[in-house]
Amino acid sequence: MQATSTNTETEPSAGGLGRERLAGIVLVGLGGLGLWAGSDLPFMTSDGVGSGLMPRLLSVVILGLGILQLVLSRKDPGQSTGRWAIRETIPVILGVVLFAVTVRGYHLGPVTIPGLGLSIACPLAVVASGLAARDARLGELLIFAAVLTAFCIGLFRYALGLSVPVAPWLLGY
Amino acid sequence: MLDVFINLGLGMTVAFTLQNIALCFLGCLIGTLVGVLPGVGPVATIAILLPVTLSLDPTGSLIMLAGIYYGAQYGGSTTAILVNIPGEATAVVTAIDGHKMAQKGQAGLALGLAAIGSFFAGTVATIVIAALGVPMTRLGLLFGPTEYFSLMIMGLVFAVVLAHGSLLKAVSMILVGVLLSCVGADMETGRERMTFGLEMLQDGIEFVVLAMGIFGFGEIFKNLADPEARDVVRSRIGRLWPTLKELKDNFPAILRGTFLGSVLGVLPGNGAILGPFASYAVEKRLAKRPEDFGHGAPAAVAGPESANNAGAQTSFIPLLTLGLPPNAVMALMVGAMMIQGIVPGPQVIERNPELFWGLIASMWIGNLMLVIINLPLIGLWVKLLRVPYRLLFPAIVCFCCIGLYSIANDAAQVMMAALFGIIGYALYKLEFEPAPLALGFVLGRLLEEKLRQSLIISGGSPLTFLQSPLSAILLAVAVMALVIAISPSMRRNRDEVFKEA
């Protein structure tokens, strides 16, 4: 499956617009977002450049370039952006997020996750993200995760001396 | 000139003790390791190791710490070439063509050229430091905020050359990069800018987080979406080392890269980051087939890697001759010297000649060590690429997560990188290139800082950029380069539009 193929099985975003027009829209959006996010900042102050000058100037130019891109691509036949790897992306993101919330613990409203350290966070990240591969084998992945975790703990915590928690529930750090 | 060699001879006798060679080797080894690991940089490593080195004598500890620094520079390129994760701004350029070469089965060639180019650059830079250290310091001091601002403008113009697709998209990406660099507390007033009230954005976006997201995670998504193409690539493993002819072909690029890197390395405020970019731009301009750039041109690895290493080394010049640290690692070296009771400054060369020349000599030995450590490792790295991807990428994810976490002991950085990964993948889908964005991000920060400093110093007059002759020249070069870059590609762009219409 080529990235540039016109396969449409999971192709939500191109929406018939075509890659180039979509790129223009993204630029216009980014410029607009920048303008909005920096709208509270002073452009100039009495004694020089204000903190808003650069963000606003840049946003306006990006917005302008986006419009130019749209104009230039008006006759664009509308190439597809290809298949978006959503099924593969989600497990990887999940793995990263699992690592983030478990390594030192996480509080958000009613949810509280205790700090579990590398000993838990590492295998979670490896297994969850590993499932993204179409040829993933769970057994192999579990063994690999265990080996990799032991290696990482030895490397980062003990050899490099980083203060990343290992297993607070077992070792106290 | 003779003095230089007498002095270097003194240095060699200091550096060539068993203890110092061992420390140099250990430093280079640790440096290579932390350089290869994404996210764990030399700054954190040196800071953590500093108390341990206090038990060593000053010369030995500095030799080891210096080894970590250039070992990390070199190790970072390895990761950039193999898995497209530039751990430092300087490796962004290496990643562009280096990773393309690895995908074509030329990982060995790319790594070999990088190693040999770096060694050559390191050797030349060592002599430059010994012979021209003092006059080059003066060059660095000419660059105040005004001149630096103009230099950054020139750098951003050169960034356009990094693009190999649509010019408009490349310029947009540079500007988006500059915009991203504005996020966080304002340096003059401390006021939050574009943080959306998020605590994790308050101190701005870390370069490593951005790079690991858009390059590292983005690359993983890209590969997962396209397993067949990836596995075809992986089955082709080429030669491990470059041939004599390949070396000869790339030697001019190495030479030019070394020159550019050496000069830009002395600039304050991490001017060394411009070296690889300038080298890439020059090589692309001089190449017989500039269209190969961006698709795995060996000169696009050899030149920038040489520039990177030369710059890493000559950035010691302001530290050694004036005690002025041009970047965070050098600031740590100052700390290491102070704690050992050595006051860095112009007097070191008089008061501690054995330390001064020993450190310089050890740089050359360190570069030799790097070649000795890394040439055999190339075989290992190339084999690593043959690990089934279904196991390789979870390992990369795991290393990235730990590295990201260790930047600030903060899980929010890990999540932010995941978000950048999604953005990076979307940019790839829309055929936006990440390298100009990364460059814009790095230069943008300095750009605004220097703009505002200049205007405070000049009392608000923008004429200051033309009144300084050096700044005016740099701006003129930038304008010229921009005109040259835009005129032909504008035409090409129009042609493309017509062709497809």
Add this chain to the structure above:
Amino acid sequence: MPMKFTRRVALALCGVAMTMSVAAPVVAQDAYPSKPITLVVSYAAGGGTDAIARVFAARLEKALGGRVIVENRPGAAANLGTEVAAAADPDGYTLLIGNQGPMVVNPHIFKLKADPGTDLDPIAMIADASLVVVVGPSLKVNTLGELVEAAKSGELVYGSAGNASASHLGALLLGQTAGIKVRHVPYKGAGPAVNDLVGGHIDFMVTTIPSAIGLIESGTLKALAVTGEKRFASLPDVPTAIEAGVPGYTASAWYGLVGPKGMPAEVKSKLEAATTETLSDADVLDKLKNDGAVPSSMGPQAFADFMAKERTRWGDVVKAADIKVE
């Protein structure tokens, strides 16, 4: 294949690990400390505060007979470290290196989630680092008085290590005390600012001693005054600002050990004693001195009083200069 890779690298690492890891001392189960202590530093690894913390922590381990792990928690303009320490269990296993910025200056500038004055418990002051007023080649003055005179033109610019940093505040206070108006150029850290001072792009700085001492000794920069109450041992010829004719002017960057509010009394006294022991170690003294700092002997009460005084003093400076973050 991955197993093979792991084994080879592990072998290589063994050598690294042996030279690098610090053996954990054996600890008694019942007495404090029975598990590793986390020493929070509000800045990234590699800065001045981090360096002091690591030298201090390495020796404190011996004094306490337990592991002390330095944990960098940078973020939110160094206020994150304060929050982390304030929210931790007050059992003595989470401590913080409290320094001037987050402890007494930031409460006047930011809306804080934790107030260092009420949510933290001072244990002991560690060290006090005086600053130095230096001029570069762009300015031909020889004394602090001449600098003040030259500044009356209203054209002088000074560099600082950043907005609301010790060097910014030190210069602000100098301006306010001497009644002069000078323009502030913020940099990111003392290094680049000193660089521009040497290059003659800015006129003067009030900076930490380690960042300038080499250039002072070589005559590249001229030191006009140190900002402490006493002269600094390594710069015996440089007068204090008070001696140089700016009455009442002192400014310093200081570091102390603080913990969450409500630690048990015996833990606190044990920590105080261990700090005193650490600061009497000749090696630590030497390193602090080389870093431009003098060890302090303030206990909990004296340190608390000192911080309260500093908070009012810098609060006035900040208000007069109208620094605040919306």
